[in-house]
Amino acid sequence: MRILVSGSLAYDRIMSFPGSFAEHILPDKIHILNVCFLVDGLEEKFGGTAGNIAYCLKLLGEEPTIVAAAGKDFAAYEAWLRHCGLSLQGIRRIGSEFTAGAYITTDRSDNQITGFNPGAMKYGAQYPVADCDPADTIAIAAPGNLDDMQEYPRICKAKGIPVIVDPGQNITALSGEQLTEMLTGADYLVSNDYELQLIENTTKLTLAEIVGRAKTVITTLGENGSTIRQGAREDNIAPCPVADVQDPTGAGDAFRAGFIKGLCLGKSPVDAAKIGSVSAAYAVEKHGTQEHHFTWDAFRARYAATFGELA
Template sequence: MHLAIAGSVAADHLQTFAGQFSDSLVPDQLDKLSVSFLVADLDIRRGGCAGNIAFALANLGQRPTLVAAVGKDFVEQGYQAWLENAGVDCSSVHVSETLHTALCTITTDEAHAQVVTFYPGAMSEARFIDVAALHADRPIDLLLIGPDDPDAMLRHTQTAREIGLPFVADPSQQLAWADGDLIRQLIEGAAYLFTNDYEAALVEQKTGWSAEEVKAAVGVQVITRGKDGVTVIDADGTRIEVPALAGVEAADPTGVGDSFRGGFLAGLAAGLDLQTCAQIGCTIAASVVETTGTQEYTLERETFLARFAAAYGAEAGERVAQALAVS
């Protein structure tokens, strides 16, 4: 299966606040909010939703095509080489002549709450990427449309509908600013819709759709719930509940949802059922949350498969061992 991953590629500046943001918030003064948090460290890492998902897929034996707009620093600072060495096809990446690669600053507190600021930079040129041309050159079986330049997300979605290309709607962080009309355009007709539980509620609130109406607009709905696992609602409306792995020592939640998506899509590409796809996603997500940085984990085949089998059973583990080429 040829998977194409459209979305952001960014440099992540990760910081940790030794306290809780909520302690500095005065509920009846939020309209006058002015806060400053002293952080103890700074890690600069490779990131961006599309980069993270593509990296996870490559680690699970896929060769996804990255569909993104970046600056020249993407090559100069070694990010492109890093992804290509992992197994990601970067030949379709658009390189801006004038703008830097996007920059994401993420500050995490002791409760794993996060404050994020994002400079889009070259990402604003993603709207110039023609998915139809990419599909004509090398047919795409499934296109994930992740958080990106808003015009690019809309163009990719409309193009996918026009050419009959199955797509995954993964609006994620862009839901915060998008209005109901745009959200409806981004998700309607998607083969899969990915959100976390908060984002699922936000989709309903902004579109004015009920949970049933959201589900009717898409094929399969996948809702991640952090330590509480994942809910998958299949095309027939059947709910599948998948628990997260137990005993995980969380170091940094950044990029965990992206890695889950990569794992889920790798399972789809291998022809596995939805429950097993979600289990693969949860297993790789555990590796990410235990490390600082979104692409700093290493998947060893035997360790990954043993961890999967311990969580979800030997029979499921055997199916995954036969289907996935974990690096």
């Protein structure tokens, strides 16, 4: 099956501050804040929603197409994607911009200060879907370029291509009308429980109304698993046990990859979410969003230990 993964490609640049931010911020001077944190070092990780989802789909044996824009500093990320065997045909190059980048400083209490440069993400990917066969294609519109997030669901719904709408961290950048259009008629709406509340607040729709507009609503609940809502039906999916939580960042993208894998296998949304749970468990056991590894046989064994044999 052809899988289109629309979203972002980004460098995550992570810095560790050995002290506490609170010790260096004077409450009575917050209006003229001017601080400098001397960090222990910097780690650069490959990230972005499209990159993370595609990476995990590749581990699951699929051949996704990344639909995103990258900048003039993309060489290292490109080499990594080639190493992973991922296609580059859907990536648009913007020579005048840097690839999107998150600059994250974390103190000893796990408080974070983040700066995000969208860079090339300001440009649409311009990937054509005219030649895609609706019977053999599935797409996900994950957080990335705002125009792509709206345009690709619109095109997919018009062509009859199953589409997963995933507004995520860009919910606050979209209007209620835009979000309502995106989720109306979508085959799947996926978010975590906090994001779902933001969608309700922004669109002024009730949960029942959202479920009535999207065919399937998937809500991830972190360590509590996920919930699948279809019409009046609601199914709760248990989480896959995790040996050692290292970093929850990227778990949502890994869940989405597993869910898509389940759909490619012809599974119901409920069973697809179980595959998503196992996929997310691997992600949280490693620092970074593209650091985990597994074989399909190992994945099936872990699935079986939690949910029974994967047919």
